[in-house]
Amino acid sequence: MRGGTVWDREGGRMLRGVNLNLLPILRELLRERNVTAAAKRLNLTQSGVSEALGRLRVQFGDELLVKTGRRMVPTALALEIAPRLEDLLATTEDLLRPVRFNPAYSDREIRIATGDTVALALGKGLLQRLAAQAPRTTIQFVSTEAPMRANLEEGKIDFLIIPRGVIPSTILSEEGLERLPLYREDWVIIARRDHPKLTGPLTLDLLDELPSIACRLDDLSYLHGAIPGRRRVDQIQVSQFTLLPILVAESDAVAMVGSVAKIVKLEHAWRRLDGRNDDGFQVAPFPG
Structure with missing residues (x-):
């Protein structure tokens, strides 16, 4: 010293x-x-x-x-x-000095685990906002197959967007996770426009007689979009919600879907690409 x-x-x-x-x-x-x-x-x-x-x-x-x-x-x-x-x-x-986040200079990739209808519902707005506010940012929608809490905690995904109740709490506990409602959707029944048996009011008994299609994201999820109260099994189960209106429009089956406006637009766009000009399918509220 x-x-x-x-x-x-x-x-x-x-x-x-x-x-x-x-x-x-x-x-x-x-x-x-x-x-x-x-x-x-x-x-x-x-x-x-x-x-x-x-x-x-x-x-x-x-x-x-x-x-x-x-x-x-x-x-x-x-x-x-x-x-x-x-x-x-x-x-x-x-x-x-505290760092202030500026999206205009962010070049990170944000991974969102969700279903296809959520990506469809949010995609247009996200594209517009990214182009205007965060042109260097990439958002990747990934499958919700077996979404584990560790995926969020370890940073493998940044957000998980799912309807409440789809994944059992034994698989994904919400305790301690930050969560907020994103949007609300109503469930409705869809069937093809010229369905031979749907000429009058839709009833639970009539629904029980018709073949149906449901969506199940993966083996760990509840059967989502299954019509409640039915005694018959769903003849077809798919892993993508956006397949439901396409299959319904080509059969006598019915299905229960959400985000109706987005799904209707998708089905109409598909039919235009297929050279069709008809209205596709009919939408009815779930009979209560």
Whole structure:
């Protein structure tokens, strides 16, 4: 130790022996070259700044500032370290400044585990907002097959968007997870427009007589979109909701779906690509 400073074996000052809180004071002293002016800028007392200068002199082993008349003249060492000190403190202050997220410069990939109808419902709005606000960001919709809580906790997926009740709580516990409602959808029954048996009001008994198609995302999920109260089994089970209207429009089967407006648009677009001009299928509220 020399003059109260801790040195390493090569004679350099060790960081743990340096009071870094004195460096902003030294910066102001080198800028103002006047103890009173520096104290005012730092909102400190003149005696406090004078004491800090004394400790800095010991720390650097140099006078740093020599009083000449009413002003103080920096030594050769002070002039040498001044620009480096400015850069160091500017970098440190920038490091400690809270980072504000700016989507315009974000190039991250966001992975959202969800079903195909959610991607269909959100896709158009996301494309518009990404183009306008986050042109370098990528959103990847991935399958919800066997979504485990660890996938969220380990960062394998960023968000999980599913209807409540689709995945048993024994598979995916919501405890401790941040969650919020995204949108609400009503369940309705769809059937092809010219269905021979749907000429009057839709009843539960009539639904029980008709073949049906349901969606099951994977083996761990509840049968989602299955018509409640039916005694018959669903003849066809698919893993994609967007297949339901296409299959219904080509058969006598019925199905229960949500996000009706989006699914209707999809089915109409499919029929136009297929060269058809009819209205596709009919939509009816679930009979209660």
